Amino acid sequence: xxxxxxxxxxxxTILVAAQEQExxxxxxxxxxIVGNRNVKRTKLETPVPVDVINIDKVQRSSPQITAQDxxxxxxxxxxxxxxxxxxxTEHIDPVTLRGMGPxxxxxxxxxxxxxxxxxxxxQNTVGNGSVGxxxxxxPVIAIEKIEVLRDGAAAQYGSDAIAGVINxxxxxxxxxxxxxxxxxxxxxxxxxxxAGVNYGTSLGKDEGFINLSLxxxxxxxxxxTQNHDLDIFGNNFAYEFADNPDIARQNDDDEINKRxxxxxxxxxxxxDAQIRQGQVFFNAEYPLNDxxxxxxxxxxxxxxGKGYGFRRLPNEDFNIVKEIYPNGFQAVLNxxxxxxxxxxxxxxxxxNWLIDLSNTFGSNTxxxxxxxxxxxxxxxxxxxxxxAGAHSFLQNTINLDxxxxxxNFNIAFGGEFRFEQYQIKAGDEASYTQYDVNGNVAxxxxxxxxxxxxxxxxxxxxxxxxxxxxxxxAVYADISYDLAKKLNIDAAxxxxxxxxxxxxxxxKLAVRYEFVKNYAVRAAVGTGFxxxxxxxxxxxxxxxxxxxxxxxxxxxxIFNNDSKAAEVLGFDKLKQETSVNGSAGFxxxxxxxxxxxVDGYIIKVKDRIVITSNITDSRLSDISxxxxxxxxxxxxxFANAIDTETKGVDVVVxxxxxxxxxxxNINLAGNxxxxxxxxxxxxxHLGTPQNEFFGPDQINIIETLSPKTKASLGxxxxxxxxxxxxxxxxxxKVIRDGFPFGEVQxxxxxxxxxxxxxxxxxxNINFTVGANNVFDVFxxxxxxxxxxxxxxxxxxxxxxxxxxxxxxxxxxxx
Numbered sequence: 001x002x003x004x005x006x007x008x009x010x011x012x013t014i015l016v017a018a019q020e021q022e023x024x025x026x027x028x029x030x031x032x033i034v035g036n037r038n039v040k041r042t043k044l045e046t047p048v049p050v051d052v053i054n055i056d057k058v059q060r061s062s063p064q065i066t067a068q069d070x071x072x073x074x075x076x077x078x079x080x081x082x083x084x085x086x087x088x089t090e091h092i093d094p095v096t097l098r099g100m101g102p103x104x105x106x107x108x109x110x111x112x113x114x115x116x117x118x119x120x121x122x123q124n125t126v127g128n129g130s131v132g133x134x135x136x137x138x139p140v141i142a143i144e145k146i147e148v149l150r151d152g153a154a155a156q157y158g159s160d161a162i163a164g165v166i167n168x169x170x171x172x173x174x175x176x177x178x179x180x181x182x183x184x185x186x187x188x189x190x191x192x193x194x195a196g197v198n199y200g201t202s203l204g205k206d207e208g209f210i211n212l213s214l215x216x217x218x219x220x221x222x223x224x225t226q227n228h229d230l231d232i233f234g235n236n237f238a239y240e241f242a243d244n245p246d247i248a249r250q251n252d253d254d255e256i257n258k259r260x261x262x263x264x265x266x267x268x269x270x271x272d273a274q275i276r277q278g279q280v281f282f283n284a285e286y287p288l289n290d291x292x293x294x295x296x297x298x299x300x301x302x303x304x305g306k307g308y309g310f311r312r313l314p315n316e317d318f319n320i321v322k323e324i325y326p327n328g329f330q331a332v333l334n335x336x337x338x339x340x341x342x343x344x345x346x347x348x349x350x351x352n353w354l355i356d357l358s359n360t361f362g363s364n365t366x367x368x369x370x371x372x373x374x375x376x377x378x379x380x381x382x383x384x385x386x387x388a389g390a391h392s393f394l395q396n397t398i399n400l401d402x403x404x405x406x407x408n409f410n411i412a413f414g415g416e417f418r419f420e421q422y423q424i425k426a427g428d429e430a431s432y433t434q435y436d437v438n439g440n441v442a443x444x445x446x447x448x449x450x451x452x453x454x455x456x457x458x459x460x461x462x463x464x465x466x467x468x469x470x471x472x473x474a475v476y477a478d479i480s481y482d483l484a485k486k487l488n489i490d491a492a493x494x495x496x497x498x499x500x501x502x503x504x505x506x507x508k509l510a511v512r513y514e515f516v517k518n519y520a521v522r523a524a525v526g527t528g529f530x531x532x533x534x535x536x537x538x539x540x541x542x543x544x545x546x547x548x549x550x551x552x553x554x555x556x557x558i559f560n561n562d563s564k565a566a567e568v569l570g571f572d573k574l575k576q577e578t579s580v581n582g583s584a585g586f587x588x589x590x591x592x593x594x595x596x597x598v599d600g601y602i603i604k605v606k607d608r609i610v611i612t613s614n615i616t617d618s619r620l621s622d623i624s625x626x627x628x629x630x631x632x633x634x635x636x637x638f639a640n641a642i643d644t645e646t647k648g649v650d651v652v653v654x655x656x657x658x659x660x661x662x663x664x665n666i667n668l669a670g671n672x673x674x675x676x677x678x679x680x681x682x683x684x685h686l687g688t689p690q691n692e693f694f695g696p697d698q699i700n701i702i703e704t705l706s707p708k709t710k711a712s713l714g715x716x717x718x719x720x721x722x723x724x725x726x727x728x729x730x731x732x733k734v735i736r737d738g739f740p741f742g743e744v745q746x747x748x749x750x751x752x753x754x755x756x757x758x759x760x761x762x763x764n765i766n767f768t769v770g771a772n773n774v775f776d777v778f779x780x781x782x783x784x785x786x787x788x789x790x791x792x793x794x795x796x797x798x799x800x801x802x803x804x805x806x807x808x809x810x811x812x813x814x
Contacts, residue, residue, distance in 0.1 A: 033111055034147040034167035044587045047488050047510035047522045048151035049599045049650060051075055055143040056177075061716070061725045061756045063772035063807050065181055065194050065217070067143065067168065068095050068135040073729055073754065075148055076671035076710035077650055079126070082272050082800045084224075084307075085792075086123035087457060088366060090273045091305035091335045092134045094127035098150065099646050099673035099706060100163035100603065102132025104530055104577075106153070108167040109138070110283070110297055112343050113157070115362030118393035118422065120539045122558060122611055122636070125796075128701050129611030129638060131535045134364070135166075137301040137339040139279040141179060141196030142213035144171040150650060152581030152603065154528030155492040155508035158416065158474055162528045162579045162605065170283040170297055171211050174200045176814035186776055186804035190272060191220040203286050210284040213299075215277075221306065222271035224801040225793050268791045269330060271801060273307035291349045298342030298361075305335035309373075309456030311791075319451050321374045321382050331373035331456030338365045345399075356401040356414075363394035370431065370457045376450025377435040377442065389427035389460030393535065395420045403478075412478040421469040422534035424460050431459025434544040442544065458543045468538045472498045472531070488512040492526075500537070501575050504529045508581075518589035522599075525582045532574035532609055536638045537561055554621060554633035558611070561638065564630040568619050570683035571637050579605045585650075593656035600649040607640035607681070610702070613695040615688050641681050641694055644702065648673035662719030670711035670730075675703055691739075700737035700744075707732035707798060709749070723758040725770065731798040734779075742786035750777050752799050766811040776804040 032041050032050050043050055053074060055067075064070045068080040072095075080095040097105040102121070107114040117134045121127045146168050153161040176199045183192035193216075200211035281299030288294070311330040312319045320328060345358030368388035375382045396419045403412035426432070434442040434452025442448050453459060474496040481489040490510040497503040508526030515521065542557035559565045561573055585599030613636065619625045620632040653668040682693055709732030717724045734747040756770025779798050787793065794801040 032147060033169065034108065034149045034165050041482075041488070044520070044589065044595065044597070045485060045488060045512065047490055047512040048149065048524050048583060049585065049597060049652075051148040051150070051652070053146045053148070055140060055145055059140055059179075060766065060809075060811055061723060061758055061768055061770070063183070063754055063756065063770055063805060065140060065183075065192065066136045067138060067140055067146065068093055070140070071095075071135075071146065071148070071166075073727065074667075074669070074712060074714070076669050076712055076729075077150060077648070077673065078148065079706050079710070081126060081796055081798070082802075083123070083125045083796050084270055084272065084801070085309060086125050087307075087309075087333060088119045088335065088368075089121045089123050089125050090307045091275065091303070091337065091366075092117055092119050092132075093136070094121055094125060094130070094132050095135060096127060096706065097148070097163040097166070098601070098603070098648060098671075099675045099708075100605075101130040101608075102127040103130040103160060103533060104162040104605075105132075106157055106159075106161035106165045107133040107135070108157070108165060109341070110170055110343070111167060112358060112360045112399070113395075113397050113418075114168075115341065115364060115395040116393065116533065116535075117339075117364045118366050118391045118535065119364075120535045120611075122539075124697060124701065126701065126705055128698065129536070129609065131533045134337075134339065135168075136277070137279070137303070137364075138168055138299070139196060139213050139215035139281055139301075141177070141198045141215045142170050142211075142279075142281040142283070142299070144169050144173070150599070151510075151524055151583055151601070152508070152526050152528045152579060154530070154579070155494045155506040155526050156476065156478065158494060158496055159472075159529060159531040159576075162530055162577070162581070162603065170281065171198060171200060171213070172209050172283055172285065173211065174202055174209065176200070176812075178812040178814075179809060181807060181809045183805055183807035185222060185802055186806070187222070189220055190222040190802055190805065191218070192805075192807070193218045203284060206287050206290075208286045208293075211282065213279070213281040215279045217275075217277045219272070219275045221269065221274040222802060223269055224803075225268050225270035225791050268311050269308040270792055273305050275303060275305050277301065277303045293347050294345070295347065296342065296344045298340075301337075301339040303335070303337040303339070305333075305337070307333045307335070309333060310788075312455055317450075319376050319455055321376055321379055321450070323380045324374055324382065324384065329372055329374070329455075331454070332371045333457050334369040334371060336367040336369070338367075339363070353402060353404045356399070358399045358401075360397045360399070361395070363392065365392040366390060368427070368457060368459070370454045370459075373455045373457075375430045375433070375435070375453055376455065377433075377448050377452045378430065378439070379449055381439065383428075383430055386431035386454040386459060387428045388431045388454055388457055389464075390425045391460075391535075391539070392423045392425075393421070408482055410478075410480040410482075412480075414476060416474040416476075417471065418474075419469065419471045420534055421467065422538055423467045424465050424539070426462045426465045427454075427459030430454070432461040432464075432543060452544055458541070460541060461543070464540050464542065466538055468534055470498060470500045470534065472496055486514045496529075498531055498576075501532065501573070504576055504578075519586070521584075521586045523582075523584040526580075528579040528581060530577040530579075530609075532576065532638075536609055537574050539638075542632070542635070554631055556632070556634050557636070559632070559635045559637055564626050565620055565632045565635050566637055568626055569615070569617060569637070570685050571639055572683070574609060574638060575607060575640055577605055577608050577640070579603060595652075595654045597652045598649065599651075601647070603646040604678075605644045605646075608642050608644050609638060610641050610694065610698065612637050612639060612641065613692055613698055615686075615692050617686070617688060639681070639683075642677050642702070643679040643681075644675055645678050646673060646675040659717070660719070662717055665714075665716045667712070667714040667716075670709070672709050674708050677702055695739055696744075697737045697739040700735065700739075704735035704737075705797065707734055707749075709733070721760040723768075725754065725756040725758075727754040728752070729754070729799070734797045736786065736795055736797060738783075738786035743783060745780075745783050745786055747780045747795070747797055750779065750798055752777050764813045768809045768811070770807060772805040772807070773799065773802070774804060778803060
């Protein structure tokens with residue numbers, strides 16, 4: 001294993017974005033849709049790197065069952081790690097490309113802009129302070145292929161495309177297929193069920209079709225923790241014997257036995273959240289004649305999650321109603337996430353002018369319900385279940401795209417109008433309110449007996465509730481020049497105006513030149529931008545609490561840019577991030593079946609939007625400054641606080657080989673990415689030190705919390721009715737800073753091995769068994785100071801904390 005990991009490390013420090021097994025002997029025949037309009041090119045003919053993932057072939061043999069998990073193991077510049085005990089973030093995985101943020105990669109569905117989630121990541125996870133797109137809302141059974149454009153494309157597609165573009169293309173084939181998957185971790189938890197069916201048929205004459213998909217899935221919770229040195233009863237055993245956890249455990253066990261309980265009653269649930277999901281999708285096209293066709297696609301997804309917050313221990317008198325929970329509790333966060341999308345459009349071809357008019361709608365609603373908890377300020381009258389409120393986001397986009405091919409040129413231009421709306425809804429009164437001893441809403445000077453709101457996740461209050469919207473208008477122009485597949489030149493420009501922050505103009509130039517047959521160089525340079533999301537502008541979850549000085553009730557939490565707190569500290573209104581992207585590389589086909597691409601890149605982002613550390617400032621609690629009812633003890637704010645520079649290189653090597661009567665595909669893909677903060681932007685009159693404004697833990701999230709190096713070596717061999725997969729994925733070193741309570745820890749590189757064996761029972765039925773992480777590799781154990789007294793045994797870095805996972809899958813084609 002050591003030799004293998006060393007070999008992959010050496011080969012993987014040059015970057016890659018990988019593609020799984022393509023059709024035998026036809027690897028370069030994939031026609032690329034993303035990155036150009038109405039230009040038919042293959043992967044090796046594009047001026048910028050594009051990966052094409054044939055989902056049906058990959059998913060048939062891979063242990064992974066969601067789009068983000070599949071991409072995580074076949075494209076090294078793509079990262080997705082499940083989080084734990086992180087509120088909403090453990091219900092929607094943040095995904096990143098080329099080390100950038102989740103909100104710096106644009107997702108398209110059939111080439112149309114996909115809406116983001118309504119969730120802001122703010123629990124100090126990867127992508128902290130950002131808003132991403134939930135790829136799991138699109139069922140794998142409905143996907144034909146995924147194109148990943150690894151280059152800035154804001155000049156072509158607008159906001160969010162700083163790191164690249166992911167274009168998910170739905171199936172349109174006729175016929176029926178189905179898939180059944182069952183899996184279980186090596187620790188007999190995290191059980192997975194997935195059942196999907198896809199049906200397509202022709203619609204009308206000629207090339208009309210309708211394709212329907214239904215998918216149901218379940219992922220069980222996992223527990224990856226240890227409680228042996230946890231001070232359960234406040235007897236200081238863990239503190240006294242921190243260097244000898246066995247003694248600490250024995251002392252706690254003695255106390256547990258005295259009370260007639262078992263240790264299981266006190267176990268923390270730390271691991272993957274339980275997720276259940278149901279999805280229905282469709283894709284349709286109907287030609288009225290040779291020149292005019294209607295199309296529509298979209299779907300509905302409902303996801304129910306069950307995650308766990310930090311445990312409240314029996315000695316936490318201020319947080320616990322002991323008459324209800326004499327031995328403490330661990331609250332459960334139950335989510336209900338509704339995701340709806342649809343697009344309708346028409347294409348008209350007149351004199352080889354292709355006109356495409358479309359309307360695309362999407363919405364995401366996240367409802368919070370908290371159970372097994374209490375509002376301690378209510379005492380024995382406290383409920384144990386709370387509706388804690390919701391947030392939602394909707395987006396409606398109207399596009400007009402016009403293109404025409406004239407000899408060696410392709411001309412495209414068009415416009416876009418987009419409307420967005422963000423809303424926060426309040427929860428039950430008891431989920432957010434601090435009550436006094438008489439059961440009334442606490443005010444300055446009130447006497448209270450405990451913490452207010454639903455413990456673990458305090459609900460949104462009417463003060464948090466809001467509904468905000470904006471619109472944007474854009475025009476663009478693209479021109480492409482292709483000369484006998486030898487010279488390709490793309491130029492693009494886009495002007496966009498937003499109702500909330502103004503205008504931006506961006507451009508891009510990309511060139512590919514084949515100087516010898518099958519040997520080409522390519523390069524691109526462009527500017528880009530990312531508009532501040534409505535979620536970043538307006539998300540707030542401030543709540544009432546007891547002042548740390550004990551003087552009365554104050555407010556804490558996250559405050560939006562419209563708040564009095566932000567005004568007092570001098571925070572500017574959020575504006576767009578701006579970027580400059582540059583890339584250069586080459587493509588080679590030195591032998592039949594052998595393809596090599598190498599691409600280096602640099603991405604400079606100015607005024608990047610982040611969420612600050614917790615800021616305390618005496619002005620915030622001074623009523624003479626902020627006014628009656630606006631006193632705040634501490635807060636976090638969204639700000640254009642940093643500039644960053646990202647450098648990296650991608651490498652992909654793929655080889656198809658006829659071997660011993662079968663077909664062997666070898667895929668080596670690697671990525672090296674390094675991001676550095678180059679400048680900070682503080683409010684001019686803010687006296688807060690940097691550690692409070694944007695602390696070491698926040699810098700760590702940007703620079704070193706994701707692997708700088710990631711590589712994949714996959715071998716797929718098909719012979720007769722059998723198909724074999726062996727894939728090793730290398731996750732590079734990660735550094736985690738436990739500031740302000742812990743220490744800096746380095747997590748050593750890891751190699752995860754996937755294996756599977758498939759057998760065609762009949763022409764239409766295939767059975768596959770296999771494993772993800774067959775050797776049960778975990779991240780390094782956390783050091784004690786970063787583990788919350790031993791509860792968080794592993795940090796959710798690199799490959800996550802599932803361990804080995806075994807699966808069986810039946811695939812049917814009808």
